[in-house]
Structure formats: C-alpha cells, structure tokens
Amino acid sequence: EDQVTQSPEALRLQEGESSSLNCSYTVSGLRGLFWYRQDPGKGPEFLFTLYSAGEEKEKERLKATLTKKESFLHITAPKPEDSATYLCAVQKGSMNSGYSTLTFGKGTMLLVSP
Amino acid sequence: GAGVSQSPSNKVTEKGKDVELRCDPISGHTALYWYRQSLGQGLEFLIYFQGNSAPDKSGLPSDRFSAERTGGSVSTLTIQRTQQEDSAVYLCASSLGWGVPQETQYFGPGTRLLVL
Numbered sequence: 001e002d003q004v005t006q007s008p009e010a011l012r013l014q015e016g017e018s019s020s021l022n023c024s025y026t027v028s029g030l031r032g033l034f035w036y037r038q039d040p041g042k043g044p045e046f047l048f049t050l051y052s053a054g055e056e057k058e059k060e061r062l063k064a065t066l067t068k069k070e071s072f073l074h075i076t077a078p079k080p081e082d083s084a085t086y087l088c089a090v091q092k093g094s095m096n097s098g099y100s101t102l103t104f105g106k107g108t109m110l111l112v113s114p
Numbered sequence: 115g116a117g118v119s120q121s122p123s124n125k126v127t128e129k130g131k132d133v134e135l136r137c138d139p140i141s142g143h144t145a146l147y148w149y150r151q152s153l154g155q156g157l158e159f160l161i162y163f164q165g166n167s168a169p170d171k172s173g174l175p176s177d178r179f180s181a182e183r184t185g186g187s188v189s190t191l192t193i194q195r196t197q198q199e200d201s202a203v204y205l206c207a208s209s210l211g212w213g214v215p216q217e218t219q220y221f222g223p224g225t226r227l228l229v230l
Binding site: 103105 | 162
C-alpha cells in the first residue's frame with residue numbers, strides 16, 4: 001500500500017530561522033513527487049514537481065529535493081507570509097492506464113512569527 | 115487565465131438530504147479529479163474523469179456518492195442521503211492530460227460541506 005508520511009506535523013519558526021520539512025514515501029511505480037501549499041480556507045496551490053532522485057527545484061525561499069525514499073522542502077530565511085500547510089503527494093501511474101493518481105500526506109502546518 | 119472554480123463555497127445541509135457540488139475546470143483541461151479533505155486527514159482521492167468518462171471510481175466511499183461530467187468540462191459530485199461523516203471539504207482539480215508536465219493537477223478552492 002502506498003504511504004506518504006510528513007514530519008513534523010507542525011513547525012513554528014521565527015522570521016529568518018531556516019528549517020526543513022520532510023516527506024517520506026513508499027510507493028511502487030513513482031512517477032513524481034509534488035509539493036503544494038495550502039492556506040486556510042483555500043485549495044492547495046502547486047509549488048514543485050520532482051521526478052528523479054537527485055533533482056532539486058527552487059522558488060524564492062523554498063527549495064525541494066528528492067531521494068529514493070524521501071523529499072525535503074527547505075525554507076531559507078522564512079517570512080510570516082510563508083505560514084501555511086505544506087502538502088506532499090506522490091504520483092503513480094502507468095502508460096497503460098494513461099492517467100496518474102496522487103496520494104497525499106497529512107501535511108506540515110508551518111507558522112512563521114515576526 | 116481563470117483557475118478551477120467550485121460552487122457553492124459552503125453548504126450546510128440536514129442529514130438525509132441530497133447535495134450537488136459543482137466544479138468548473140481550467141479551460142482546455144481534459145482530466146478532472148475529485149478529492150475529499152477531512153479535518154486532520156490528508157486529501158482522499160474520490161474519482162477521476164478523462165473527458166466525460168470516469169475510468170477510476172475506486173475512491174468513492176459508498177454508492178451514495180456519484181459524479182458526472184458533461185461536455186468535457188463541468189463536473190457535478192452528488193451525495194445522496196447525506197450522513198454526518200460526509201462533512202468535509204470537497205476539492206476538485208484539473209490537469210491538461212497525460213505526460214509531463216501536463217499531468218500537474220491544479221486545485222479549486224473547495225466546497226465546505228457540513229451535515230447537521
């Protein structure tokens with residue numbers, strides 16, 4: 001059974017205090033790993049997709065990395081506006097099926113204090 | 115361009131009533147997905163549409179749940195005889211189709227359903 005585990009469940013940082021969020025996964029036939037940001041009362045907002053171990057992607061203060069078992073979302077010098085829940089999802093599928101499904105973790109709730 | 119839209123944004127209903135939730139995907143997106151997000155839980159996959167067909171209904175929790183898509187665009191998720199455990203946020207996502215990066219899913223704002 002596919003599993004996605006995110007840690008920590010919640011993280012409180014001071015503005016400027018860098019840290020990392022973890023997403024560990026077990027899935028057969030991984031096609032990609034997705035990171036989304038979700039603000040309260042809103043739908044998830046797409047951040048990154050990673051497709052192979054060793055791949056890295058950056059966007060402003062965020063950098064996502066991928067290994068064969070886990071992904072990290074590094075937050076450098078966070079600001080209060082980075083406060084949100086960060087969701088990790090693994091994508092599996094096959095060329096035969098012609099579509100893919102996402103299995104989500106429960107998320108890490110990040111709060112950045114000024 | 116316009117993103118995925120969902121209506122209503124909030125719905126309060128009484129146990130036993132039927133509800134319909136609507137999703138308008140991004141124009142040109144052929145794939146459409148429904149998910150459910152319950153308090154303290156991750157997003158749970160419900161159903162996938164490619165065009166007007168639903169090749170994967172494996173996530174629908176019971177036969178009280180059904181969905182359809184018309185014209186390769188708008189989709190409606192119907193919950194019959196609602197139960198309190200149906201209370202959740204129902205999220206819709208769409209993607210261009212198959213392949214990288216077309217399969218990236220973009221989400222709507224969700225419909226918050228409360229069953230009293």
